[in-house]
Amino acid sequence: MASEPLAHAAEAASHHGFDLAPIVILLGAAVIAVPLFKRLGLGSVLGYLAAGLAIGPFGMGLFSDPQSILHVAELGVVMFLFVIGLEMQPSRLWSMRGEIFGLGLAQVALCIGLLTCVGLALGYPVAQSFVAGTGFVLTSTAIVMQMLDERRAMGLPKGRRIVAILLLEDLAIVPLLALVAFLAPGGADATLADRMAGVAIGLGSIIGLVLAGRYLLDPLFRLLGKAKAREVMTAAALFVVLGAALAMQLGGLSMAMGAFLAGVLLSESSFRHQLEADVEPFRGILLGLFFLGVGMSLDLAIIAANWHLIAVAVVAYMALKIFGIYTIARLFRAGRREAIERAVLMAQGGEFAFVLYAAATAVGIIDTQANAMLTATIIVSMALTPMMMILHDRLVPKTGPSMEGVEAADGLAASALLIGFGRFGQIVSQPLLSNGCSISIIETDTDAIRNARDFGFKVHYGDGSRLDILHAAGAHDARLVIIAVNDRELSLKIAELLRSEFPMVPVLARSFDREHAIELIQAGVEWQIRETFESALALGEKALEVMDVDDEERQRVMEDVRRRDSERLAIETAEGIYAGRDLIHGNAPQKKAPARPGSK
Template sequence: MAADTAHAAEAAAHGFDLLPIVILLAAAVVAVPLFKRLGLGSVLGYLAAGLAIGPFGLALFSDAQTILHVAELGVVMFLFIIGLEMQPSRLWAMRGEIFGLGAAQVGGAIALLICVGLALGYPVAASFVAGTGFVLTSTAIVMQMLDERRAMGLPKGRRIIAILLLEDLAIVPLLALTAFLAPGGEAVSMTDRLISVAIGLGAIIGLILAGRYLLDPMFRLLGRAKAREVMTAAALLVVLGAALAMQTAGLSMAMGAFLAGVLLSESSFRHQLEADVEPFRGVLLGLFFLGVGMALDLNIVAANLGLIAISVTAYMTLKMIVIYAVARLFRSSNAEAVERAVLMAQGGEFAFVLYAAAASVGIIDATSNAILTAIIIVSMVLTPIMIILHDRFMPRAADRADDLDVADNLSASVLMIGFGRFGQIVSQPLFANGCTISLIDTDTIAIRESMAFGFKIYYGDGTRLDILHAAGAQDARMIIVATDDRETTLKIVELVKAEFPHIPLLARAFDREHAIELVNARADYQVRETFESALVMAEEALRRLEVDEEAIGDIMDETRRRDQERFDIDICNGVYASRHLIQGNVPVEDRDRYIVKPSDGR
């Protein structure tokens, strides 16, 4: 205590104390890249860093709760950004998932998780609070995991977000039930409860009206001032103001930020708002995970190791059973149901609020609150580990090719290897001309998605000679290689020209250097995947600059001629010319052949 006082006095004497901020940033900068390099994910890195610098590690911080309270703003800003992506029409379309899927999962989990406390001999009220708190999933962890897995915009990601939104809404009635279950809670009048509900609804309506009629005009006015820092301040004001309004009304801060984001989702300033808030969101969300790691009281864990181990195991197992069962009931695939169960198995940050409220009204004591908090934090720490194990030992159903047709005795005028975004476009004129095409690919997800649109695609690896024969390469009039991996494409071209040298071969090139490699491998024709689209963009740019159409044609012809000339020189020299230009190896007098320089006055 004396040391803390001396440190505070020293900080006051020398101004603002930067040391805690430097320590937090250093812990994150060291731990997160290390854990990601080891394949353990950023969340586990933050949690481990927080534990290392917290009261039960190096003891560089003594009050983790203060950091947690500030860092909760990271969750708030995360929900605001999610809201910006959820237009009201899209949110309305999700109403069935929010109030159907979400309510089924929350209700089923509450009913089952209460049984854990009862089985351990705790009273009904305490068992209800303990189990209900664990039902509320960690929005911060799940959102971060969805973001890292790039699943936020996928249907399975939207279903998880819908459940999280319902859980955020559920905190309000759960807090009311906690007050009712408290000793003497029955004495609270119905009038008081109705007033609380009315305040909450009034806050939501007020926020909606403000968003509908005030926010967009305000940002339009600030935009005319052309002061970027003021726009950033206004964005933070909207997020924090909405969160404060909801918190004052007894609702979730995150819910307020989410509503603010939804109300601004159709604003012309949406993208700028997202760019302004994103850096704060990332830093504060990382700080939240650091705070969670610091808050893990190892003394409580050691003193109640058996109880915590049993509770964590029971809560997480039962919750996963409910999540899986509800997912399957709502016709999700087995793979999606398992993934959702693993992602959402932990307790969340809203449990801390519920447990604190229960402790304040006498349902649980301070020791029980500390134990329950430790149970939640341990489940949070275990979640990234469980996801790693899931990804390692639970193969995605979509990655298995057992149910796909394998290339065998195919026959068509054209064999196309690779049917991604490039191959799909190439195929359209050929199909329109009545050509028959045999399509093979190794991307099982792409195969299934394309088959849903009526394409017949066979599973086959174009780098294997036996697969090429089975796909009918020897009888095809033409082979098109449209794979999106440069090494794979080059390997296929070399194999095809070695085995079927007289069959015309067209190949997709990644860039100029790759195109030269394909020519050297004797591809009959290659095209850089962005070359023609870039020229079309340039042509349209000239047209919108009101350049004469005849001049545009001449310019584009000259550009193509120069590019082909440079390309031919590269082939003859056996070098990648642009690399030599950068290194200064091309004589000055020859550079005009390589680069089109801007003309004076143009």
């Protein structure tokens, strides 16, 4: 595995046993590159690819045989598919069937057709054009999921639709790998008897795996669970993944299919979470090793010699894929903005393209040079995605929230003003409403306003940090104002504005922690409560009850805890005020007192 720069180190290490130098270099490259690329907003996948390129034969030359690494690292892909299978509970698949098998299948089918035309237009055979285009259709799950999370869109309807498409693409890799084997030279010329025998062996392997998963795996893990040996459970998890992959391989099918089926079979097992936790570290390391190997395989000489063809392929593939995604999104009644955002976000090729291209190279559909060019095309598209999203956000004008069915706060009058109607505000409102108090409620989340209307709540749209909105919501006539927003900086800003403009109106506030509570008190709120304080005390009191502490002693202990907490909070608030006064008057700040137990 080691090349000339490592020869002396390897020779020296051989006298002392196992050669650790290559492993240390691989891990060191990943440790340096991945955090750097994530910091730059380019994602961990590109970090692994860049690290592999840097240490590979076309970089610093620390490794000369990336294929030997890829053979081991392919187990990362196998485990990745096992984890995907674990998440594919039949009930979840059924609830998302319309989006997965409708929207997802339509997008994949149209994009495969469009992207296959690129290769045909360049004069390549059908099989090569199909494999090249299909690999680019499979979007990068790692990049898209990371960007959805960064944009806080994972739980939104548009985010769920993208996740459904990604699930379909993850599922599609299994039949696509089988199709690559069929398209291989000679793959379609086998005799009918050979085909039937192959199908029978494959079906037998699948049936055997299904039966084993249904009747043997749960009893096996139940037995191992009673032994209470964590390392044995981990070994059993790896045994299941690799055993299922081997069973499929012996049956003439892909290891990936075996791992995926094993995951699906265990998706509703009571040991599912334990299995996922045991496999996850190996999956992550081996998948990272796979990307390192792919980066090492990137032949810069081939790219330099064919840069014009690669540039044409990147532009053509991304443009046609954007067109296909946008068309399907609009056909499935997505809004124009959502369709554009989805198309730009999913325009790149993905990790599974490397798997597909490697399989196509192994069976002779494409040669090594074509594999290098296609791999480079995928990597370039991945690198362009974050930059395209930045460009999208700048060019596509931002729109305000939809006000359909939502009324703005205007001329409201009530005995109490509640600012924020999330999970905390909803609970706060119940005692007041039950007692017949009149409340004006304002909120900035239009979806939450519409949802509240469905449950009989009258909530108006309004930003509590704006003075004109506070006047329109009736803050000047209210007997009290309650701040229940889910944003600590915003709540502090609202408290300061209320103290400045409505000093005679009592303000009650939700605080997030001790530091925030002190800030709110200094901002002039009448009373505040940390959102977890009372619930934590209730749990502590229940713990004393379970431990058979009598009622009188429990009451004394809880009162003492509350009293000491109030005293500490008052002292710390006063210290904060004095420190602030010292700075205002230009005096040197006093040395900070050591933290007291429980002051966080």
